[in-house]
Amino acid sequence: MLKKIPQSLSPELVKVLMEMGHGDEIVLGDGNFPGSSHANNLVRCDGLMIPELLESILEVFTLDTYVGCPISLMEVVKGDSYTPEIWDTYKRILEESGEENINIEHLDRFAFYERSKQVYAIVTTSEKSLYANIILKKGVIL
Known part of the structure; x- marks a missing residue:
C-alpha cells in the first residue's frame, strides 16, 4: 500500500x-457501457461505482x-424521459x-461511443445509473 493513494x-x-x-482522455463507463468492444486499453473496476x-x-x-x-457526458437520447440524477452528484x-x-x-x-474508441483507456464499473x-x-x- 501507498500513502495518499485512494483505496478505490x-x-x-x-x-x-x-x-x-x-x-x-479516459472514460469511466457505467455497467451498460460497451467497454470491452470499444477499448484499446480496458481497466475493470467491478464492484465500484463511478462517483467513488x-x-x-x-x-x-x-x-x-x-x-x-x-x-464530457453522454446526453439523454431524444425521446427518453429519464433524468440522470447522477449528473448532480458529478457536479458536486x-x-x-x-x-x-x-x-x-x-x-x-x-x-x-465514437470518441470513446479514441481515448487512452476505458474503465468499466458496476454503476447502475443510466x-x-x-x-x-x-x-x-504546474
Missing part, C-alpha cells in the same frame, strides 16, 4: 493514470485547463475537487 484506485488504474499525458472513482481520480489527476470542456464532486476547469459538454450517444458515462481529459501539473 487499483494498481492497474494508477498505472494507467500515470501513463496518460496532457490531453489524453471520480472522487478518487480527481485526488491524483488534473483536468485540462487549455480546452473549453475537459469533461467536481465543484469540491478544487479543479480550475470543470466545464462539461454533452455528446450524443453515438458521438460519445447515462452515467463520463470522459475526463487530463491536464498538466
Whole structure:
C-alpha cells in the first residue's frame, strides 16, 4: 500500500493514470457501457461505482485547463424521459475537487461511443445509473 493513494484506485488504474499525458482522455463507463468492444486499453473496476472513482481520480489527476470542456457526458437520447440524477452528484464532486476547469459538454450517444474508441483507456464499473458515462481529459501539473 501507498500513502495518499485512494483505496478505490487499483494498481492497474494508477498505472494507467500515470501513463496518460496532457490531453489524453479516459472514460469511466457505467455497467451498460460497451467497454470491452470499444477499448484499446480496458481497466475493470467491478464492484465500484463511478462517483467513488471520480472522487478518487480527481485526488491524483488534473483536468485540462487549455480546452473549453475537459469533461464530457453522454446526453439523454431524444425521446427518453429519464433524468440522470447522477449528473448532480458529478457536479458536486467536481465543484469540491478544487479543479480550475470543470466545464462539461454533452455528446450524443453515438458521438460519445465514437470518441470513446479514441481515448487512452476505458474503465468499466458496476454503476447502475443510466447515462452515467463520463470522459475526463487530463491536464498538466504546474
